[in-house]
Amino acid sequence: MNTQFHPCFSLLAALFMALPTFAQVSHGGYPFWNSPGTNLANPAWPVHRMPGIDLDALRAADAVTDAVKSAPWRFGEEFEVDFGLEDGQWIEINGYAVWRIQIQADGALAMSLRFAEFTVPKGGRMFIWNADRIEFIGGFDHRNMKSWGGLATGLVAGDAVVIELQVPIGLEDGCALRIDQVVHAYRDIAGKAAQEAEALGQARGPYGNSGDCNINVNCPEGATWQCEKRSVALILQGGYAVCTGAMVNNTAQDGAPLFLTANHCLGNTNNWTFVFNHETEGCTGNTGPTNQTVSGAEILVNNSASDFGLLLLDETPPASYDVFYAGWDGTDSENVQSATGIHHPSGDLKKICFEEDAPYHYNAAGAAVWWIDAWEDGVTEGGSSGSPLFDQNHRIIGQLYGGAAACSGSQNNGQFDYYGRMGVSFNNGIADHLDPLNTGIEVLDGYPSAGCVTSFALDMGIGIADAPNGVLCGGGDVSLELTINNFGTNPLTSATIGYTVNGGAQQTVNWNGNLAQYGSTTLTLPAITAEDGTTEVEVTVLSVNGTQDENGFNDAAVVEFTAFVEDTFNFSFELVLDEYGSETTWEIRRLGNVVYSGGPYEDGQDGQVINVPMCLEGGCYILQVDDSYGDGMCCDFGEGSFTIYDPQGDVIYTGGEFTDSDLEQFCTQEMSVDRIRDASIQVSPNPAMASLVVRGAPAGSLVTPTDLLGRCVSEPIRLGSTGGIDTSEWPRGWTLLRIETEVVVHVQRILLR
Numbered sequence: 001m002n003t004q005f006h007p008c009f010s011l012l013a014a015l016f017m018a019l020p021t022f023a024q025v026s027h028g029g030y031p032f033w034n035s036p037g038t039n040l041a042n043p044a045w046p047v048h049r050m051p052g053i054d055l056d057a058l059r060a061a062d063a064v065t066d067a068v069k070s071a072p073w074r075f076g077e078e079f080e081v082d083f084g085l086e087d088g089q090w091i092e093i094n095g096y097a098v099w100r101i102q103i104q105a106d107g108a109l110a111m112s113l114r115f116a117e118f119t120v121p122k123g124g125r126m127f128i129w130n131a132d133r134i135e136f137i138g139g140f141d142h143r144n145m146k147s148w149g150g151l152a153t154g155l156v157a158g159d160a161v162v163i164e165l166q167v168p169i170g171l172e173d174g175c176a177l178r179i180d181q182v183v184h185a186y187r188d189i190a191g192k193a194a195q196e197a198e199a200l201g202q203a204r205g206p207y208g209n210s211g212d213c214n215i216n217v218n219c220p221e222g223a224t225w226q227c228e229k230r231s232v233a234l235i236l237q238g239g240y241a242v243c244t245g246a247m248v249n250n251t252a253q254d255g256a257p258l259f260l261t262a263n264h265c266l267g268n269t270n271n272w273t274f275v276f277n278h279e280t281e282g283c284t285g286n287t288g289p290t291n292q293t294v295s296g297a298e299i300l301v302n303n304s305a306s307d308f309g310l311l312l313l314d315e316t317p318p319a320s321y322d323v324f325y326a327g328w329d330g331t332d333s334e335n336v337q338s339a340t341g342i343h344h345p346s347g348d349l350k351k352i353c354f355e356e357d358a359p360y361h362y363n364a365a366g367a368a369v370w371w372i373d374a375w376e377d378g379v380t381e382g383g384s385s386g387s388p389l390f391d392q393n394h395r396i397i398g399q400l401y402g403g404a405a406a407c408s409g410s411q412n413n414g415q416f417d418y419y420g421r422m423g424v425s426f427n428n429g430i431a432d433h434l435d436p437l438n439t440g441i442e443v444l445d446g447y448p449s450a451g452c453v454t455s456f457a458l459d460m461g462i463g464i465a466d467a468p469n470g471v472l473c474g475g476g477d478v479s480l481e482l483t484i485n486n487f488g489t490n491p492l493t494s495a496t497i498g499y500t501v502n503g504g505a506q507q508t509v510n511w512n513g514n515l516a517q518y519g520s521t522t523l524t525l526p527a528i529t530a531e532d533g534t535t536e537v538e539v540t541v542l543s544v545n546g547t548q549d550e551n552g553f554n555d556a557a558v559v560e561f562t563a564f565v566e567d568t569f570n571f572s573f574e575l576v577l578d579e580y581g582s583e584t585t586w587e588i589r590r591l592g593n594v595v596y597s598g599g600p601y602e603d604g605q606d607g608q609v610i611n612v613p614m615c616l617e618g619g620c621y622i623l624q625v626d627d628s629y630g631d632g633m634c635c636d637f638g639e640g641s642f643t644i645y646d647p648q649g650d651v652i653y654t655g656g657e658f659t660d661s662d663l664e665q666f667c668t669q670e671m672s673v674d675r676i677r678d679a680s681i682q683v684s685p686n687p688a689m690a691s692l693v694v695r696g697a698p699a700g701s702l703v704t705p706t707d708l709l710g711r712c713v714s715e716p717i718r719l720g721s722t723g724g725i726d727t728s729e730w731p732r733g734w735t736l737l738r739i740e741t742e743v744v745v746h747v748q749r750i751l752l753r
Contacts, residue, residue: 025144025293025294025295025315025317025318026137026138026139026140026144027125027139027140027141027143027144027603028139028604029125029127029138029139029166030127030136030139031127031129031136031138031162031164031166032093032094032096032098032164032166033129033133033136033162033164034133035093035094037091040131040133043100043102043162044089044091045088045089045100045101045102045162046087046088046089046101046102047102047103047104047160048081048083048087048101048102048103048104049104049105049106050079050081050103050104050105050106050182050184051079052106052107053077053107053184053186055107055186058074058077058186061074062074062187065382066346066381066382067382067406068382069380069381069382069384069385069402069403069404069405069406070264070382070385070402071382072237072240072241072242072243072382072383073209073240073241073346073347073381073382073383074187074239074240074241075185075186075187075188075209075239075240075241075347076108076110076112076183076184076185076186076187076238076239076240077183077184077186077239078181078182078183078238078239079105079181079182079183079184080180080181081179081180081181081182082178082179082180083101083103083178083179084117084177084178084179085099085175085176085177087101088100088101088163089101090172092169093166095168095169096166096167096168096169097166097167097168097169097170097171097172098164098165098166099164099165099172099175099177100162100163100164100165101162101163102131102160102161102162102163103160103161103163103179103182104131104159104160105159105160105182105184106159107159107184107186108158108159108184108185108186109157109159109185109186109187109188110155110156110157110158110185110188111155111156111158111159111160111161111182111183111184111185112152112153112154112155112156112182112183112185112236112238112273113128113152113153113161113163113179113181113182113183114150114151114152114153114179114180114181114183114238114271115150115151115152115153115177115178115179115180116149116150116178116179116180117149117150117176117177117178118140118144118145118146118149118150118151118176118177119145119149119174119175119176119177120140120141120142120144120145120165120167120174120175121142121167121168121171121174121175122141122142122580122629122631122636122637123167123168123171123636123637124141124142124165124166124167124168124171124174124175125138125139125140125141125165125166126138126139126140126141126163126164126165126166126177127139127140127163127164127166128153128156128161128162128163128164129156129161129162129164130156130157130158130160130161130162131158131160131161131162132158134157134158135156135157135158136156137153137154137156137291139166140153142629143582143603144295146270146295146296146314147314148270148296150180150270150271151295151296152237152270152271152272152273152295152296153273153295154236154273154275154291154293154295155183155185155236163177163179165177181238183238183239184239185239187209188209209345209346209347209348210345210346210348210351210381210383210407211345211346211379211381211406211407212407212409212410213378213379213407213408213409213410213411213412214345214348214351214353214378214379214381214407215351215352215353215377215378216279216280216283216349216350216351216352217229217279217342217349217350217351217352218279218280218281218282218283218350219283219352220283221352221354221377221378222342222352225340225342225352225390225394227324227394227446227452228324228326228340228342228388228390228394228446229279229324229342229350229352230276230277230322230323230324231246231247231248231323231324231325231326231388231446232244232245232246232342232343232344232350232387232388233245233246233247233259233274233275233276233278234274234275234278234344234347234350234383235261235265235272235273235274235275235386236272236273236274236275236347237267237268237271237272237273238271241344241346241347241383242265242267242272242383243261243262243265243383243384243385243386243387244261244343244344244383244384244385244386244387244400245259245260245261245262245265245274245311245386245387245388245399246259246260246261246326246342246387246388246396246399247259247260247317247323247324247325247326248260248310248325248326248327248328248396248434249325249326249327249328249434249444249445249446249447250325250433250434250435250436250444251434251435251436251437251439251441251444252436252437253325253447255316255325255447256312256316256436257294257312257313257315257316257317258300258310258311258312258325258433258434259274259297259310259311259312259313260308260309260310260311260386260388260396260399261308261309261311261385261386261399262307262308262309262385262386262399262400262401262420263302263303263304263307263308263309263420264304264307264385264401265309265385265386266299266302266309269296269297269298269299269311270296270297271296272295272296272297273293273294273295274293274294274295274297274313275292275293276292276293276294276317276321276323277292277321277322278292278344278349278350279349279350280349292317292320292321294313294314294315294317295314295315296313296314296315297311297312297313297314298311298312298314299311300312300433301428301429301430301432301433303425303428303429304366304367305367305368305424305425305428306367306368306369306398306420306421306422306424306425306428307365307367307369307399307401307420308399308420308422308425308428308430309386310429310430310433310434324446324447324448324452325446325447325448326388326390326395326396326446327393327394327395327396327443327444327445327446327447328395328396328397328422328434328443328444329391329393329395329396329397329422329423329442329443330422330423330425330426330430330431330434330442330443331423331442331443332361332421332422332423332424332426333423334358334360334361336358336359336370336391336392336397337358337391337392338354338355338356338357338358338391338392339354339355339359339370339372339389339390339391339392339397340352340353340354340355340389340390341353341354341355341375341378341380341384341387341388341389341390341400341417342387342388342390343380343383343384343387343400344383344384344387345379345380345381345382345383345384346381346382346383347383348383351378352378353375353377353378353379353380354375354376354377354378355372355373355374355375355376356376357373357376359371359372359389359419361421362418364401364402364418365401365402365418367401367420368420368421368424369398369401369418369419369420369421370389370397370398370418370419370420370421371416371418372403372405372416372417372418372419373416374405374412374414374415374416375405375412375417377412378412379405379406379407379412379413380400380403380405380417381406381407384400385400385401385402386399386400387399387400389419394445394446394452395443395444395445395446396422397419397421397422397423398419398420398421398422399419399420399422400417400418400419401418401419401420402417402418403415403416403417403418404416404417405417426442441553443553444553445551445553445554449461449487450518456487456488456489456550456551457488457489457490457550458488458490458492458544458545458547458548458549458550458551459486459487459488459549459550459551459554460484460485460486460487460488460492460495460541460544460549460554460555461484461485461486461487461554461555462482462483462484462485462497462539462540462541462554462555462556462557463482463483463485463557464480464481464482464483464537464539464557464559465481465482465483465522466479466480466481467480467559467561468530468561471561471562471563471564471595471614471615471616472530472561472562472563472564472615473563473564473568473570473615474563474564474565474568476529476530476563477527477528477529477530478527478528478529478530478535478561479524479525479527479528480524480525480528480537480559481522481523481524481525482497482522482523482524482525482539482557483520483521483522484511484515484520484521484522484523485518485519485520485554486515486516486517486518486519486520487517487518487551487554488517488550488551489517490517490545491514491515491516491517492513492514492515492519492544492545493512493513493514493515493545494510494511494512494513494544494545494546495510495511495541495542495543495544495545496508496509496510496511496541496542496543497509497510497511497523497539497540497541497542498539498540498542499525499537499538499539499540500537500538501528501535501536501537502531502535502536503536506540507526508542509523509525509526511523525537525539530561530563530565531563531565532563532564532565532566533562533563534560534561534562535560535561535562535563536558536559536560537558537559537560538556538557538558539556539557539558540555540556541555541556564615564616564617567617567618568615568616568617568618569615569616569617569618569646569647569668570613570614570615570647571614571616571644571645571646571647571652571668572611572612572613572614572644572645573586573588573596573611573612573614573623573642573643573644573645574609574610574611574612574642574643574645575598575609575610575612575640575641575642576607576608576609576610576633576639576640576641576642576656577601577605577606577607577608577609577610577633577638577640578606578633578634578637578638578639578640579603579604579605579606579637579638580603580629580637580638581599581600581601581602581603581604581605581608582600582601582602582603582628583600583627583628583629584599584600584601584625584626584627584628584633584640585597585598585599585600585625585626585628586598586599586623586624586625586626586642587623587624588614588621588622588623588624589621589622589624589715590616590617590619590620590621590622590716591702591715591716591718592715595614595616595621596612596614598610598612600628606637606638606639606640607638607639616668617668618668619667619668619702619704619716620665620666620667620668620704620706620712620715620716620738621665621666621667621668621712622663622664622665622712622715623642623644623653623663623664623665623666624661624662624663624664625642625655625658625661625662626660626661627658627659627660627661628660630659630660631659632656632657632658632659632662633656633657633658634656634657635656635657639656640656641654641655641656642654642655642656642662644664644666652666653666665711665712665713665714665715666711666712667704667706667711667712680696681694681695681696681697681739681741681744681746681748682694682695682696683695683737683739683748683750686748686750686751687750687751687752687753688727688750688751688752688753689727689728689752689753690726690727690728691724691725691726691727691728692724692725692727692750693722693723693724693725694719694723694725694737694739695723697719697723697739697741697746698719698741698742699719699720699721699723700718700719701718701719701739701740701741702716702717702718702719702738702739702740703716703717703718703719703725703737703738703739703740704716704717704737704738704740705717705730705735705736705737705738706735706736706738707731707733707734707735707736713730713731713735714729714730727752730752731752732752732753733751733752734749734750734751734752735749735750735751735752736748736749737749737750
């Protein structure tokens with residue numbers, strides 16, 4: 001590229017550098033685009049030029065396919081290529097080995113890439129920046145590596161891009177990059193058609209690629225749909241705006257990245273790019289972002305009977321995307337009074353359309369659908385396929401399959417559309433994923449619900465705010481604090497709440513007050529005595545304002561906590577995070593049951609200390625700490641560590657330098673041969689080799705093997721009817737066996753050869 005680079009422009013580029021315009025899920029850092037020797041007028045790295053495109057031929061073909069609703073909207077020409085590390089150049093910058101290659105597509109409005117191979121060692125990262133040094137995406141590091149081995153990237157504006165790989169010197173051999181597709185965007189996916197916007201956009205917002213009768217989602221007509229719009233995303237693959245879809249909630253309400261679209265849209269979802277918040281800032285405002293993207297997804301379930309496909313995104317959209325997980329109605333009830341669609345027609349900015357009459361059940365194109373006779377306002381187009389259809393309660397009841405609706409000038413043509421029915425999808429596999437808790441619920445509102453429009457006058461939600469964390473040592477009384485939320489439009493003035501303990505008789509408490517919509521307050525239950533073992537408390541809303549709550553889904557909450565009343569020990573676990581907390585998980589087990597666990601944690605928290613008090617019953621335990629990347633917690637990327645302390649504060653074990661897993665066994669009390677012995681319990685043979693037999697102890701007795709320092713050499717074992725124990729995997733040497741029956745603890749020393 002022969003563009004001259006002026007000093008004043010260099011300053012402007014430096015300012016832009018602090019704000020990467022494109023924000024595909026990435027992990028920080030900046031390209032070395034202002035380093036000495038980076039001469040864009042005469043780049044030292046290889047430049048590969050794409051063939052030219054026949055713009056007239058492309059436009060002629062697009063004129064035909066743009067009118068077909070089921071066809072994806074094409075914005076770019078795809079070129080199959082084969083560029084690997086051997087086609088670029090390695091140099092050293094600031095202690096890093098830096099590899100670069102430039103790809104040029106003359107006249108392109110933007111470019112995107114697909115990597116058939118993408119492997120970056122820990123500590124390395126990749127950026128893609130335009131040759132004007134105004135925009136970049138990245139850094140992409142080992143956390144962006146996909147199970148299929150590659151990576152699809154979002155668009156970068158301009159007709160020349162530089163791919164830059166940065167790795168610590170000496171780690172070059174751990175890299176694998178191979179670009180197999182370049183997209184030359186010849187139509188503007190961002191919809192920045194300035195002249196059209198100026199001429200047509202005063203009433204309903206700017207129009208880019210879609211027809212003039214479309215309504216921008218942020219115009220006044222969409223004011224009550226501002227939560228639901230945040231669930232909707234545009235789907236790109238290569239040079240095509242393939243379809244639309246929406247994030248959906250599940251009964252665990254845990255933000256699992258579930259994405260609903262149409263079955264007929266499905267293809268190689270590994271290469272899909274999901275674009276969130278692609279909309280204008282206001283009805284006639286500036287173009288919103290095209291940079292909030294997620295790359296790749298897995299198909300969980302799909303079916304042509306209602307033309308649905310449910311995906312699991314490869315990455316959860318970050319909090320900065322402000323994603324809403326839409327609610328749904330799987331009852332298939334025909335009591336739908338009106339319907340609303342939110343979509344990306346022709347890959348354009350997000351639009352909204354309204355059907356004020358009741359849609360009805362129909363069969364079309366071999367599928368069970370909701371039939372829309374005609375839209376009262378707005379319309380759908382090609383690229384809208386897979387977009388959600390909401391009922392009057394703001395819940396998804398289907399996704400767009402097809403139709404003949406389109407714009408006719410600034411009005412819609414009065415034609416039909418049809419959507420695959422969620423109620424039919426429910427019986428074809430989608431319920432398994434939308435209801436992971438197996439509650440049987442067929443109706444669910446969106447998540448998170450705060451600040452979102454509700455259709456209920458009386459809607460009280462209840463939760464438990466301060467359930468005991470971990471295990472209660474020694475038992476005692478527990479006071480549970482309930483949270484009361486008003487999600488309805490009417491004020492809450494009274495409520496009756498029932499609660500049960502371990503399934504016993506229901507007790508009630510009353511609340512009185514004055515709580516406005518979205519207000520919140522608390523109510524403390526009478527003290528509950530913690531029993532030895534697990535205690536379950538279930539809370540239920542019985543009445544609100546003297547009548548029944550209109551929304552029963554959020555009317556119950558359950559909490560479980562465990563108490564050890566006798567023979568307990570206060571141990572503690574301390575974890576010091578390294579730079580990559582997302583790789584760290586841990587658990588403490590006894591008899592194969594997990595009693596404490598934690599992780600993964602946030603990245604970038606090097607040195608943060610996490611303390612976990614632990615109440616442990618007498619016995620032996622297994623501590624397992626895992627690192628998903630396989631390089632432990634110390635010491636290349638921070639000084640991470642973990643430590644177990646006994647009740648006196650003494651260190652039982654500490655670690656941090658390992659590969660993928662560190663396993664340690666510990667007991668709550670010191671083992672000694674001076675412990676109680678029972679002559680009726682015999683262990684033979686002694687010495688033993690691969691097995692031994694315990695006689696005189698009943699089946700179910702607990703056997704804990706330790707070394708002479710009291711450290712467990714195997715997980716505790718429950719005796720079977722024969723009393724046989726496999727010792728083939730135990731370390732050779734002296735071993736203490738602690739044999740616990742209901743009436744005695746017997747300790748015997750054996751020799752393993």
